[in-house]
Amino acid sequence: MRLGLPLAGLLLLSSTVLAEQAYVDIEQRLDAEQLHATGLDTLSAQQLELLNRLLREESVKAVEAAVAESAHEQSPKFLAGLDEGPISSHLKGSLDGWQPGTVFELENGQQWKVLKGSVKLRETLHEPGIKLVPGIAGRWFLQVVEDMPKARVYRID
CATH class of the missing domain: 2.40.50 (OB fold (Dihydrolipoamide Acetyltransferase, E2P))
Known part of the structure; x- marks a missing residue:
């Protein structure tokens, strides 16, 4: 059993919540000129909502992957030897x-x-x-x- 797993799980959960809360809808990140140049101003409300949901999910996945990778890189340093037998x-x-x-x-x-x-x-x-x-x-x-x-x-x- 690895002692780092509960800590990594807690970090992953809190990072996921923070990523969801930190996401800013695309129409709020771009000005009117940028919205027009990208064609986003032509999307319906449902299309814009779907786009934001997909981007939010990708943002959360990226944060989860980064936290998981960081936990994997850190745990051997902190728990060095525990994965090794006598x-x-x-x-x-x-x-x-x-x-x-x-x-x-x-x-x-x-x-x-x-x-x-x-x-x-x-x-x-x-x-x-x-x-x-x-x-x-x-x-x-x-x-x-x-x-x-x-x-x-x-x-x-």
């Missing part, structure tokens, strides 16, 4: 703990650096299996043993 791999080398600044190199070539958290292990682990777990707003956490605290990490490669 990454399972093995560390290269040995591990006896970590602190801010520690760099982990995974067997898949990725490099992750500890931002927060420190742990001193009772015994050194050699090429342990790890899991990188995504969090909200682009945060990632490195887990070595399930019951141990996780290190908050970020990718540096």
